Amino acid sequence: MFNKKIVILLLVVMAFIAVGCCSLAFLMNKESGNIEESKNTQIEENLFEQKNEVNQANIKNIIQEEIANEVAFNEAIDSEKLSEIVSMNDMFGKYYEKSKDVLNMMSIEEKIGQMLLARYPEKNADEEIIELNPGGYVLFGRDFKNETKDSITEKINENQSKSKVKMFIGVDEEGGEVVRVSSYSQYRDKKFKAQKEIFDEKAIEGVVEDSHEKTNLLKNLGINMNLAPVVDVSTDENSFIYNRTIGKGAEETAEYAKAIVKAMNEDKILSTLKHFPRIWK
Numbered sequence: 001m002f003n004k005k006i007v008i009l010l011l012v013v014m015a016f017i018a019v020g021c022c023s024l025a026f027l028m029n030k031e032s033g034n035i036e037e038s039k040n041t042q043i044e045e046n047l048f049e050q051k052n053e054v055n056q057a058n059i060k061n062i063i064q065e066e067i068a069n070e071v072a073f074n075e076a077i078d079s080e081k082l083s084e085i086v087s088m089n090d091m092f093g094k095y096y097e098k099s100k101d102v103l104n105m106m107s108i109e110e111k112i113g114q115m116l117l118a119r120y121p122e123k124n125a126d127e128e129i130i131e132l133n134p135g136g137y138v139l140f141g142r143d144f145k146n147e148t149k150d151s152i153t154e155k156i157n158e159n160q161s162k163s164k165v166k167m168f169i170g171v172d173e174e175g176g177e178v179v180r181v182s183s184y185s186q187y188r189d190k191k192f193k194a195q196k197e198i199f200d201e202k203a204i205e206g207v208v209e210d211s212h213e214k215t216n217l218l219k220n221l222g223i224n225m226n227l228a229p230v231v232d233v234s235t236d237e238n239s240f241i242y243n244r245t246i247g248k249g250a251e252e253t254a255e256y257a258k259a260i261v262k263a264m265n266e267d268k269i270l271s272t273l274k275h276f277p278r279i280w281k
Contacts, residue, residue, distance in 0.1 A: 115135060119138060182217070233248075
């Protein structure tokens with residue numbers, strides 16, 4: 001009986017020793033893991049700090065470059081070297097002198113406002129124009145729905161009168177699925193057709209004729225920018241953008257874009273080649 005008690009006691013002691021060893025091993029592993037995790041965290045923090053320092057250095061370099069470019073530009077303007085700048089970019093060169101005069105009369109807040117093409121507000125547009133000096137507005141279907149040709153023209157003209165610089169007034173009047181204006185019968189008896197439909201029927205000549213008609217309608221309403229044409233290259237009929245394109249390859253799409261932009265330039269309305277960057281396959 002005595003021997004049996006001793007054996008049981010020894011087994012209990014051994015069990016406690018085993019549990020203690022396991023607990024100690026667990027704690028040691030946990031501590032080791034914490035140390036390793038701490039090391040990894042420190043490494044990550046160091047890398048983050050290094051990246052942050054690099055980013056800050058890059059930002060400073062960019063700012064310094066922009067300042068240097070602006071100084072160089074101003075010096076070129078002030079020293080009457082405008083012809084050199086014009087030669088760099090003939091497309092916009094003829095506007096530099098006039099834009100310089102306009103910019104010299106603007107505050108920094110007004111210059112920032114000119115960089116914004118905003119959503120047309122549902123109310124208080126005149127007050128917003130006076131306060132924020134936006135570069136322009138984009139109108140959507142809701143802005144035409146309860147208006148007439150006369151009322152929307154009057155509203156746009158009133159908005160323009162509140163702006164120190166004539167604003168861009170734009171719409172998406174592509175034709176087909178996207179027609180902000182002609183979707184309402186008070187502006188046109190029928191919606192403008194999709195460009196693909198017209199292109200398939202009458203090729204380039206057809207879409208150019210359609211462009212002239214669109215421009216005539218928009219300009220008569222006081223709109224000076226059409227957010228068109230769509231020049232995404234899409235030949236996949238299952239793509240959601242397909243019906244908004246002409247459904248052709250790159251070369252035909254490029255010729256289409258060239259013809260439409262030329263027609264819109266002739267009609268004195270701004271065009272927009274979209275969408276960029278291209279995200280559809």
